[in-house]
Amino acid sequence: MESMEALITQIQGLSGSVEDISHLHNLLKLTEESLQSEAPRLASFLGQLDPAKQSLGYLYILEAYTSAPISREQPSEFIMSVSTFINSCLAEQIRLAADKFVSVCKRFKDQVVLLQEPLRGVAPMRTAVQKLRSSSEHLTALHPDFLLLCLLAKSYKTGLGILKEDIFEIDQPRDFFLYCYYGGMICIGQKHFCKARELLRNVVTAPMSTINAIAIEAYKKYCLVSLIDNGQFSTALPKYTSSVAQRSLKNFCQPYIDLANSYSSGKISELESCVETNKEKFESDNNLGLVKQVVSSLYKRNIQRLTLTYLTLSLQDIANTVQLNTPKEAEMHVLRMIQDGEIFATINQKDEMVSFHEDPEQYKTCEMIEHIDSSIQRIMSLSKKLSAVDELISYDPAYLAKAGKERQRFDFDDFDTVPQKFNL
Amino acid sequence: MASSSSSGLTFKLHPLVIVNISDHYTRVKSQAQPPHGSSNGGSSPPPQPPRVFGCVIGIQRGRTVEIFNSFELLYDPSTESLDRSFLEKKQELYKKVFPNFYILGWYSTGSDVQESDMHIHKALMDINESPVYVILNPAINHSQKDLPVTIYESELHVIDGIPQLIFVRSSYTIETVEAERISVDHVAHLKPSDGGSAATQLAAHLTGIHSAIKMLNSRIRVLHNYLLSMQRGDIPMEDSLLRQVSSLLRRLPAIESGKFQDDFQMEYNDTLLITYLAMLTNCSSTMNELVDKFNTAYDRHSRRGGRTAFI
Numbered sequence: 139m140e141s142m143e144a145l146i147t148q149i150q151g152l153s154g155s156v157e158d159i160s161h162l163h164n165l166l167k168l169t170e171e172s173l174q175s176e177a178p179r180l181a182s183f184l185g186q187l188d189p190a191k192q193s194l195g196y197l198y199i200l201e202a203y204t205s206a207p208i209s210r211e212q213p214s215e216f217i218m219s220v221s222t223f224i225n226s227c228l229a230e231q232i233r234l235a236a237d238k239f240v241s242v243c244k245r246f247k248d249q250v251v252l253l254q255e256p257l258r259g260v261a262p263m264r265t266a267v268q269k270l271r272s273s274s275e276h277l278t279a280l281h282p283d284f285l286l287l288c289l290l291a292k293s294y295k296t297g298l299g300i301l302k303e304d305i306f307e308i309d310q311p312r313d314f315f316l317y318c319y320y321g322g323m324i325c326i327g328q329k330h331f332c333k334a335r336e337l338l339r340n341v342v343t344a345p346m347s348t349i350n351a352i353a354i355e356a357y358k359k360y361c362l363v364s365l366i367d368n369g370q371f372s373t374a375l376p377k378y379t380s381s382v383a384q385r386s387l388k389n390f391c392q393p394y395i396d397l398a399n400s401y402s403s404g405k406i407s408e409l410e411s412c413v414e415t416n417k418e419k420f421e422s423d424n425n426l427g428l429v430k431q432v433v434s435s436l437y438k439r440n441i442q443r444l445t446l447t448y449l450t451l452s453l454q455d456i457a458n459t460v461q462l463n464t465p466k467e468a469e470m471h472v473l474r475m476i477q478d479g480e481i482f483a484t485i486n487q488k489d490e491m492v493s494f495h496e497d498p499e500q501y502k503t504c505e506m507i508e509h510i511d512s513s514i515q516r517i518m519s520l521s522k523k524l525s526a527v528d529e530l531i532s533y534d535p536a537y538l539a540k541a542g543k544e545r546q547r548f549d550f551d552d553f554d555t556v557p558q559k560f561n562l
Numbered sequence: 563m564a565s566s567s568s569s570g571l572t573f574k575l576h577p578l579v580i581v582n583i584s585d586h587y588t589r590v591k592s593q594a595q596p597p598h599g600s601s602n603g604g605s606s607p608p609p610q611p612p613r614v615f616g617c618v619i620g621i622q623r624g625r626t627v628e629i630f631n632s633f634e635l636l637y638d639p640s641t642e643s644l645d646r647s648f649l650e651k652k653q654e655l656y657k658k659v660f661p662n663f664y665i666l667g668w669y670s671t672g673s674d675v676q677e678s679d680m681h682i683h684k685a686l687m688d689i690n691e692s693p694v695y696v697i698l699n700p701a702i703n704h705s706q707k708d709l710p711v712t713i714y715e716s717e718l719h720v721i722d723g724i725p726q727l728i729f730v731r732s733s734y735t736i737e738t739v740e741a742e743r744i745s746v747d748h749v750a751h752l753k754p755s756d757g758g759s760a761a762t763q764l765a766a767h768l769t770g771i772h773s774a775i776k777m778l779n780s781r782i783r784v785l786h787n788y789l790l791s792m793q794r795g796d797i798p799m800e801d802s803l804l805r806q807v808s809s810l811l812r813r814l815p816a817i818e819s820g821k822f823q824d825d826f827q828m829e830y831n832d833t834l835l836i837t838y839l840a841m842l843t844n845c846s847s848t849m850n851e852l853v854d855k856f857n858t859a860y861d862r863h864s865r866r867g868g869r870t871a872f873i
Contacts, residue, residue, distance in 0.1 A: 345856075345860065377853060377857070378853040378856065378857070500824075500828070501828060501831045502824050502825075502827040502828040502831060503827065504827070506827075506831055507827065507830060507831060507834065510831065510834040510835060510838055511834065513838060514834065514837060514838050514841060517838065517841045517842065517845060518841065520845060521841060521844060521845045521848065524845060524848045524849060524852065525848055527852060528848055528851060528852045528855070531852060531855045531856060531859065532855065534859055536859040536860065537855050537856075537858055537859035540858050540859055541855075541858055541859075
């Protein structure tokens, strides 16, 4: 107990300036085991510390305290204390002990999920994510947990805010897979199918040495989302996909590929029969809702194809071509598509005719100038980053070793720029 | 030498004269210069740049003296005077082509007026009572903003009780004819010697535009700061300057109509789109290389290359 008192006073004393903090950090690292052994009695000590100023010390004690199993009456209290801590702690101090912070937050998330009140955890987790990451381009281990809570709580908009930022630095590959997968699901929930497709594609094409389950699930959803968004799906993956993925993913997702093939025929009846045959598989993957959206998107796709051929068309003809039952249904579909901005048309209700127009965007407004200008700026910064990464990989020993091996060996006349073997 | 002339004559100099003098000097210098030898001790001083001489011709109307053209003359270093017969022969020839032009004076190169120049000047005084003396300073000084050309006149001043003829500086302005403007433009842009591919020409063109815009920007900034400090009260109000600024501002925009705005913005957007496309292509190409390198380095089952040569 005396050592605990001494520790508390030290924490209180040394939480001032930067050098003190690093000194304190070293001290705390040494006392880790003793803290673990005293776990149940630490609650009282927590009250003596101020989380806003002495965040580092508070964090260590909190982490040791939470490593012990929590009894049933306490979870609510536990959640309250952790959320107040997250809201009031200092970002710089926490980043020194990032892994402890991550484990505290993960336990917090588990408790919240156990209690089945994910909404309580969304706001604290968001603050936690913002405090832990060193820049908006940094992906931490907390990002996927935060997105998971958003999904469970169905608060998609909060998740979208975090998803808008581009990621350039990743701590752990597993975080990236989960982050993109959950992010894709959130975007599907918000019906942003374009961004969802991008995120799911990231999961599928990310470098992996062996196939993993997240990628398989993501591939299934990717197939469905690209049908909804793009109207087509090709099994050919981009060339930066790992060869493992390119070979094995297709084998796990056969029903989806069949669905894509029947979609491309353009006939509703074929599509629906395909859905019927594979219904159990879709249901077991929790993808049935998405599949239904695929079916309704086929109508949209067919109507869009009509705009390429016709200038005006009667509602009856639309219903016949698209295999809808009544012209009223056709009118509903067309109206919804006009509202969503997917086609440009006007409906003449007297004649029951629909006339299709061109895209009225003239590209001569100031907003368009700003839009293009901001895109150019983004691309300039992206280009700089790309060149930097390219340079980095050019002198990576793994690359140089392999590149050296692939040269022809018997050209003595050639000037040798890369030695054949690298002894490092 | 007195500082400024009091004769009240205004001088107008054409760029052709400046180009002629500089051309003459460069030719003589490059013919006289021995080829660079690496075995040169390095301690010998560089040879004195040669002085070239010639005549300037033009028209004098009332108080305005306009110098149009020039031609070269032979200088005799032994007598320190110009070759008279040569001068007269050249003068006859030029009179046939340009009947209006008279000999107005002479030119030379160097950094300053020298004593011997007065002899030449006096020798010319029988052709023109008050000849002008144009000096071009061939030394390249990058910090200097003005032209290194000075015009001197001769005046009779009383110094120490003796009336003497001395040189006094005059100010001058540059006057251009359309043909001269084109040639000066061409010289100013100094295209690369090999003609340049399309890329270098485009780069040179864009660099020119960039520097022009930069200069415009800095000048506007100066005016802006000036107006701000006038508003704050640091500088007394000057109405004439304010009038000039406001007239300058009223000159733009030149056209103000809906149709112009539309067309202008469409063209602007097109240019932006092309830039965007160029950047996208650039990025895609970098990305492609990066992906290739990554696949070579880290993909375990990537294609095993390395064909062995047929022996």
